[in-house]
Amino acid sequence: MSKFYLTTAIAYTNAKPHLGHALEFVFADIIARYYRAKGTDTYFLTGTDEHGSKIYKTAKEAGRDTQEFVDDVVQHFYKLAKDLNLTNDDFVRTSSDLHKRGAQKIWNKLVEADDIYLNSYSGLYCSGCEAFLSEKDLVDGKCTNHMVAPELLTEENYFFRLSKYSDKIKDLIKSGELKVYPDVRKNEMLAFLNEGLQDVSFSRPKNILPWGINVPNDDSQVMYVWCDALTNYLTALGYADGDTKVAKYWPCDLHIIGKDILRFHAGVWIGMLLSAGLPLPKAIGVHGFVTSEGKKMSKSLGNVVDPLDLLATSPVDAVRFYLAREIPTGDDGDFSKERFNIVYSSDLANNFGNLASRVVSMVHKYFNGVVPTITEFKFEPEFADCFKTYCSEIENFDIKKGIESVLHFMTLLNQYVEETKPWALAKEAKTAELALVMGNLVEGVKRVTYLMAPYVPNATLELAKILQIDLGLNFEAGFKSVVAEKTLGEITPLFPRLEI
């Protein structure tokens, strides 16, 4: 059986989840559910990134122990995953022992490859911020938070010889051996690689940053947070202990990330794997950011959408569907209350929900709920097209286009109802004709239910009960499963109107 291993980026636990986390979670979950429904042995990993100076600082400012602080924050991410109905197989935390040992094992591999060396790093250090600042953080040469000029500080760091792999990485992306979706991100990365990658500082002195994973054989240094974080994709599979999951699922088939961290994944991470002599991931899917009511979310504008609040007041399927359907998968998108309601009403309630509702009702009305037998599905060719598009779009990391093909197919079924007018056939007692129409409609709704399932798992589960179909079946088996002669359950609206 083929396998598919996919990951989200691990969320940074310096603050509660925002809508962008929900977006990434939903994208990943839809893809995971899709591959499972294709009959692929799928492993879906998500988790949290818990080291780094920012977390250390945030915890310190809150007067908290760092571990306790992240233990608290991670609860919000657990809750988000649960509330979004995620089917992740594991949730990795970088403060876990398994991860730490795995990260150290990889570090040693890099050392063995002679890609780690000691050097000095100089930067502009603000003692108020307890962090190095870059030029763009400064106004008039001063730190904007503390209004003092940072001092030039030099510290001893281990460096990773990333420059060595620059050309190799460029070739991999250029040739498509490592896919980067969408093209605009691929081009951006290639352009960046044209400049050539620099070696990167891979550790921090412990006296400045005590919160991190110890560098093996040097008690005075901890790993730079990215060095540790990136390895989670491997360590979570049990890399430290030579777990069989590594053999089974590595290399990763798809890393889903935000556009802000493309370089770390398509650059640093690939370099690390090359250095360690490990197989490389197949693809990186890059999504954009979500704005709110047309503007970047900010506290001062008061337009911040808290995904946990949203899920507390709206059905999870509505949230999942909005993110998947309305936000272009590889691009930025907007969240607005107005669009949220429109998308829910027109696509879910009016198109899908109402289609199911009218079809099931008519089977009850005209055939006492017993689905008539048909010998051949009238829309087999149209459905084949729809399914083909659905698959290829999702596999090429376009979740929005994937579902659009299904929505079009639903429209086709709605049109068929209008053309055949079952109510008129019933009145004229054209039973054979009516049976044919209804049989085809139920078959159509059944197919659609399978395709909608990764996007709106709750509603489709409910509909599956009414249709008496098994959503646990993979697509092929599900499409072939027989609904004829079954007695349908009673239907209530799958997507009741939202309270505005």
Next chain:
RNA sequence: CGCGGGGUAGAGCAGUGGCAGCUCGUCAGGCUCAUAACCUGAAGGUCAUAGGUUCGAAUCCUAUCCCCGCAACCA
């Protein structure tokens, strides 16, 4: 001349040489199985601007204007 992406109907987008499309919204009509849902039709675009190549350009070339992302060691 830093690199890259983009400017197409009220909104969001598709469309890389051959009569300008999709979804939502708007307006009109039809239907009554259905969640005031569904179906049909209409209005609405000088495809950023100017020039060029071509039998033919939203699509290729040149210039200009505007918007956005990136310019890495905070994640």
